[in-house]
Amino acid sequence: MQALFRDIWTHLDQQADEDGDGVITAQEWVKMWTEQDKMWKELKNEENATMMPDWLEKYAEYKFNLYDRAADGHIDIEEFEYILSEFGISPKDAKAAFMMFSQSNEKKVDLEYFKELVLEYYSSDDEAALGNFINGVLDFSSFSADMAGVKH
Numbered sequence: 001m002q003a004l005f006r007d008i009w010t011h012l013d014q015q016a017d018e019d020g021d022g023v024i025t026a027q028e029w030v031k032m033w034t035e036q037d038k039m040w041k042e043l044k045n046e047e048n049a050t051m052m053p054d055w056l057e058k059y060a061e062y063k064f065n066l067y068d069r070a071a072d073g074h075i076d077i078e079e080f081e082y083i084l085s086e087f088g089i090s091p092k093d094a095k096a097a098f099m100m101f102s103q104s105n106e107k108k109v110d111l112e113y114f115k116e117l118v119l120e121y122y123s124s125d126d127e128a129a130l131g132n133f134i135n136g137v138l139d140f141s142s143f144s145a146d147m148a149g150v151k152h
Contacts, residue, residue: 011053063134089136
């Protein structure tokens with residue numbers, strides 16, 4: 001696991017540290033994510049709508065395996081509630097979030113679908129996008145208020 005996160009950070013660091021000085025400024029960080037967002041939007045207009053960077057695919061697989069406690073190839077509501085409770089998300093919010101992205105438990109949350117949700121989480125501008133609920137957060141108003149002061 002440590003190697004996974006080191007690899008992810010190395011990739012993001014290489015992308016973001018535009019001047020190569022070993023320090024990532026807020027401007028470099030925002031620029032990197034802005035460019036990533038632009039790339040995802042361009043991909044959405046092509047056949048590669050589900051293509052994701054290697055680092056994000058590895059992270060999605062890690063997160064899926066974290067949620068899939070029974071290792072049966074899909075995430076169920078009990079697994080999701082249990083894991084999110086470890087991160088301070090209430091069972092009520094976790095259940096509501098799961099019901100949203102599993103479409104009232106009609107959609108099986110397997111690895112392929114979870115990857116779609118992760119990509120949507122990172123690339124969608126739509127606050128109601130199902131991928132936005134994979135972390136159990138239901139209210140983005142405080143996040144939006146926090147981001148209001150960030151210059152792009």
